[in-house]
Amino acid sequence: MRLTREERRIIREEVARVFGTGASVRLFGSRLDDGERGGDIDLYIEADGTPSNLLDRELELYSTLIRRLGDRRIDIVVHDNGAPLQPIHRHARRTGVSL
Template sequence: MRLSPEQQTIIRDEVARAFGPDARVRLFGSRTDDTARGGDIDLYVEADGTPDDLLERELKLHAALQRRLGERRVDLVVHRRGSPPRSIDTHAQRTGLPL
């Protein structure tokens, strides 16, 4: 995993702040490959809420991560717990690493 322990802590803290303590977050994509270089930070978040509520929380999370992680590209995929999985949800759940 190509995130520092500090970055992992920041991500976990901000996800909990935005979505609550029951939210789950996984890192997926190129940052899970220790042999690769560069790449954006792809995060998969699974949480409870209405679609409108989750969108608002996603935007707040993105802003908080930009402030705390700096000018890194962060891509968020938010899945409403209990809703049918999309292909990106299945991929992130299968290949992602829990934070």
């Protein structure tokens, strides 16, 4: 996994602050491969909320992570726990690693 311990801590902390302590966050994508270089930070978050509320919180999390981690490419996929799973959600669940 190509995130430092401090980066993982910041992500967990901010996800809990923005989405609540019941939310879960997984890292998926190219950052899981230690043999690669570069790549964006792909985060998959499961939380409760309405689509509008979850979008507001996603944008808040994105801006906070940019400030705390530096100007990086960060992709955030949020799944409402009550909604059906889309292919990207299944992929992130299957291949991602819990932070």
